[in-house]
Amino acid sequence: MTTAIRARAAAAQSLPIPLRRLLRAEWQKTTGTRAARWLLAATAVLTASALAVPLLFPHDITQSRASYLTWAALGLTRLLPVVLMLAMTAEWSQRTAMTTFTQEPRRGRVLAAKILTGQAVCLAGAGFAFLAAQAVVLAANAAGRGVTTGWDWPKLAGFIAFILLTGTIGIAFGALLHNTAVAIVSYFALGGAFSLLMIPALQAAGRWVNTGQTYGWLLDGQWAGHGGQIATSTLVWVALPLTLGLTRTLRREVR
Amino acid sequence: MISVTSLSKHYGPVVAVDDATFTCEPGTVTGFLGPNGAGKSTTLRMITGLTRPDAGQATVAGHRFADLPNPARVAGTLLDASALHAGRTGRATLRIAATMTGMPGRRVDEVLAAVGLTSAAGRRVGTYSLGMRQRLGLAQALIAEPGVLILDEPATGLDPQGIAWIRGLLRDFACRGGTVLLSSHLLAEVQATADHLVVIDRGRVVAAGALSDLLAAPGLIVRAGDQTALRRLLAQHAVPFTDAPGGALRVDTSTGLSADWIAALAVTAGLPLLELRPADHAGLEDLFFTLTSPAARTGGEAPTPEVPR
Numbered sequence: 001m002t003t004a005i006r007a008r009a010a011a012a013q014s015l016p017i018p019l020r021r022l023l024r025a026e027w028q029k030t031t032g033t034r035a036a037r038w039l040l041a042a043t044a045v046l047t048a049s050a051l052a053v054p055l056l057f058p059h060d061i062t063q064s065r066a067s068y069l070t071w072a073a074l075g076l077t078r079l080l081p082v083v084l085m086l087a088m089t090a091e092w093s094q095r096t097a098m099t100t101f102t103q104e105p106r107r108g109r110v111l112a113a114k115i116l117t118g119q120a121v122c123l124a125g126a127g128f129a130f131l132a133a134q135a136v137v138l139a140a141n142a143a144g145r146g147v148t149t150g151w152d153w154p155k156l157a158g159f160i161a162f163i164l165l166t167g168t169i170g171i172a173f174g175a176l177l178h179n180t181a182v183a184i185v186s187y188f189a190l191g192g193a194f195s196l197l198m199i200p201a202l203q204a205a206g207r208w209v210n211t212g213q214t215y216g217w218l219l220d221g222q223w224a225g226h227g228g229q230i231a232t233s234t235l236v237w238v239a240l241p242l243t244l245g246l247t248r249t250l251r252r253e254v255r
Numbered sequence: 256m257i258s259v260t261s262l263s264k265h266y267g268p269v270v271a272v273d274d275a276t277f278t279c280e281p282g283t284v285t286g287f288l289g290p291n292g293a294g295k296s297t298t299l300r301m302i303t304g305l306t307r308p309d310a311g312q313a314t315v316a317g318h319r320f321a322d323l324p325n326p327a328r329v330a331g332t333l334l335d336a337s338a339l340h341a342g343r344t345g346r347a348t349l350r351i352a353a354t355m356t357g358m359p360g361r362r363v364d365e366v367l368a369a370v371g372l373t374s375a376a377g378r379r380v381g382t383y384s385l386g387m388r389q390r391l392g393l394a395q396a397l398i399a400e401p402g403v404l405i406l407d408e409p410a411t412g413l414d415p416q417g418i419a420w421i422r423g424l425l426r427d428f429a430c431r432g433g434t435v436l437l438s439s440h441l442l443a444e445v446q447a448t449a450d451h452l453v454v455i456d457r458g459r460v461v462a463a464g465a466l467s468d469l470l471a472a473p474g475l476i477v478r479a480g481d482q483t484a485l486r487r488l489l490a491q492h493a494v495p496f497t498d499a500p501g502g503a504l505r506v507d508t509s510t511g512l513s514a515d516w517i518a519a520l521a522v523t524a525g526l527p528l529l530e531l532r533p534a535d536h537a538g539l540e541d542l543f544f545t546l547t548s549p550a551a552r553t554g555g556e557a558p559t560p561e562v563p564r
Contacts, residue, residue: 016324017355025354032351033342034379095338098305099395102332103355105304105321254305 017104022113023120029096030087030117039086043079047129050075051136055145064148066155068137070219072129073159080125080163081170084118085183088174088245097254107250115171115242122167126160155221162219168238169211175245178252208232256281257302257330257403257436261311263458264297271297273458274311279436279451281402284429286449286466287438290547294458295438296334299407302436303332315403327356330403331396336388336412341381345372345391348380349398356399366394371420385412393421404428406437410444422448446539456547469542474534475514478503479526488524505534 030036050071054061061067091097104110137147170187177183197206198213206213207229214233217226257279264272272294279285289295300306302313304321312319315330323329339348349363367373370390380388389412396404404425410418425435425448439445445452452469454462462469476499479485485504489496494512499505506512514531521528 015328015357017357021354021357025351028347028351028354029340032347033340035342090340090342094340094342095335096340098334098338099332099352100355101305102303102320102334103327103352105323105326253307254300 017109019109019113022104022109023117026087026110026113026117027120029090030083030121033086033090035086036083039079039083043076043083043125044128046078047072047075047132051132055136055140058145063140063145064152065133065137065150066152066221068133068147069130069155069159072133072136073126073162073219076125076129077163077166080122081167081173081187082184084121084167084170085174085187086180087114087118088171088249089178089180089183092178092252093180101254108246111175111246111249115168118167118171119164122164123160125167126163129163130159152221154224158218158221158223161223162215165215165218165234165238166211168242172238172240172242172245175249176241177245178248209236211237256317256434257285257313257315257405258317259298259302259311259313262298262301262308262313263310264294264301264306264308270458272301272308272455275455275458275460276311277453277460277463279403279434281432281434282429283451284425284435284437284449285451285453286445287436287453287455288440288442288445288543289438289455291440293455293547295455296407298455299334299405299436299438303330303334303405305334315405325356325399327352327401328399329401330405331399331401332405333389333392333396333409334405334407336385336392336409339380339388339391339395342379344377344379345383345387345394346376348391349376349394352395352398358399362398362400366398369397369424370394386414386417389413389421390417393424402432403434404436406435408439409437410439410441418444442539442543454543454546461546462542466539470539474508475506475512475517476503476530476532476534477506477517477528478530479521479528481526484524484526485521485528488520488526492520499534503530 031040051068053071054063054068061071091100100110101107137149140147141149173183173187177186191212194206194210195212196202197210208214209232211233214226214230217223218230223230259275259277262272262275263270275294275298277285287295287298297306301308302315302320304319304326314320315323315326320326320330343351346363346367349366350360352358353360353363364373367376370393372387372390372394375383375387380391383391389409393406393409396406410421413421422444425437429435429450437445437448446466450466452462452464452466453460477485477496478501482502482504486496489504489506494517495507495510496504497507506517514533518528518531
C-alpha cells in the first residue's frame with residue numbers, strides 16, 4: 001500500500017487539466033447552485049412573458065418574426081447576466097476560490113474557462129429564446145395572425161451578438177467587483193443611470209456609451225451604420241471592467 | 256513530502272511568517288501548532304500557492320504547488336470548511352471536484368461513504384453543520400487520491416466520535432505512506448493524532464521534530480529507602496538533581512549520566528534503590544506554554560508585567 005500511494009502521486013503529476021474539463025467544471029458550477037436555478041427558471045418565465053407582448057398588442061407592434069425575436073431577447077437578458085455574474089462573484093463571496101485555485105493554480109485558465117462557459121450559457125439562452133419566439137410565431141399564425149416570417153440575417157446576427165454581449169457585461173461586472181450584492185446593484189443602478197442618456201439633451205453622449213441605445217441598434221439588426229458606437233459602448237461596459245477585473249482576480253490573495 | 260524553506264510573509268508592518276523552515280516526511284502526521292494568529296494559516300496558504308511568499312519557498316512532492324499540473328491529485332487540501340458554496344448540494348460540490356481533477360463519477364459516492372455523508376449528499380451545504388462541512392471538505396481533499404493532505408483545523412466542529420474518526424483516517428493515511436500536515440490549536444487532538452510537531456509562534460518556527468523527542472524530558476527518577484543518604488551520595492558525586500513528586504529525586508541526565516551509572520553508584524555505596532526509571536514525558540501543554548509567548552496566547556495584548564521596570 002505504501003508504494004501504491006507514492007506511485008499514484010508520481011504518475012498524477014505529469015497530467016495537466018485539459019481545458020474541456022475546466023469548461024465542464026465551470027458549467028457545473030454556473031448552473032448547479034440554487035440561486036442559478038431560480039434565476040434560470042425566472043429567465044424562462046420572463047422570456048415567455050416578453051413574447052406575450054407582441055402577441056397581445058398586434059396594432060402597436062410590428063407583426064414580424066424579427067419583432068418577436070426582439071421581445072424574446074429582451075425577456076431573456078433581464079436576468080441572464082446575473083447568472084453569469086454569480087459564477088464570477090461566488091468564488092469570492094462563497095470563498096470557493098480557495099478550492100478552485102488549489103485545484104488549478106493557473107488562474108488565467110480558470111478565468112478563460114469561466115468566460116467561455118458564460119458564452120456557452122448565452123448561446124444556449126439565445127437558442128432557447130429563438131425557439132420560444134418561433135413557437136409563439138407559429139402559434140400566432142395558426143390562429144390566423146399573419147406574422148411575416150422572412151429571414152432577416154442582420155437581425156439574426158444582431159440578436160445573437162446582443163445576447164452574448166449583454167451576458168458578457170454580467171461576467172465583466174462579476175470579475176471586477178467580486179461581491180455578489182455589490183455587483184448586482186451596480187449592474188442595475190449603472191444601467192438605469194446610463195439610460196438617462198436617452199433624454200434629448202444628453203443623447204449625443206448616450207449614442208456612444210448607453211448600451212440601451214447602442215445594443216438596441218444591434219438587436220434591431222441596424223448595426224451596420226453604428227459600428228463605432230456599438231464598439232465604444234462595448235469598450236466601456238465589457239472590455240474595460242473585464243480587463244480590470246481579470247487583472248484583479250489574477251493577483252488577489254485568496255484568504 | 257512537504258518541504259518549507261525560509262518562508263516569510265508580511266502584511267504591511269505586520270510579520271505573519273518569519274523565516275519558517277520545516278519538512279513533513281511520507282508516513283508521518285505532522286501537527287502544526289501555534290496560538291491564534293501565529294501564522295499557521297498563512298503558512299498553509301503559501302504552501303498551497305494561494306498566497307505569494309515574500310521570501311523562501313515551499314515544495315510539495317518536490318515541486319512548487321503552483322507548478323504541479325494537477326495539484327489536487329498530489330496534495331488534497333482543506334483550508335477552510337466554511338469556504339464551500341452554500342447553494343450547492345454536497346454531491347454537486349464533489350462532482351465538480353471530480354470533474355476538475357479528472358476522477359470518475361463513482362469516486363464521488365466512494366468519498367461520500369468514506370466521510371459518512373451519503374444520506375446528506377442531496378442536501379444543500381447551507382443546511383450542513385460545521386462538522387458536516389469539515390467532512391465534506393475532507394471528502395473533497397481525498398477525492399483525487401492524493402499522497403499528501405494539507406488540512407487547516409480539520410477537527411474544529413467535529414463531535415468526539417468525529418474526532419476519533421478523523422484521527423483513525425489520518426493515521427491510516429500515513430500508515431499507507433501518505434504525508435499529513437494538519438494545523439490545530441487543540442493540543443489534545445494533536446497529541447493523539449500527530450507523530451511529528453512543528454510549533455509556530457509569532458511567525459517563527461520555535462520547535463520542530465518528532466513528538467516523542469520534543470516531549471522527552473531528559474532525566475531519571477530515583478528513589479531509595481533512605482532518601483537522605485541518596486541526597487548525600489548524589490551531592491558527593493556532583494550529580495545535579497531536583498525534587499520530584501512523591502518524595503523521589505529527579506536526576507538531570509543532560510550531562511550524559513546514565514541509569515547504569517546511577518545504579519552502580521548506589522550499589523557501591525550499599526544503598527538499595529526502590530525506583531530508577533526515565534522521567535515522565537512532559538505534557539504537550541507544558542511544551543506549548545514554554546515555547547509560545549504569553550502575548551500571542553492572550554490574543555495580542557501582552558499581560559502587564561508585575562516586575563517594576
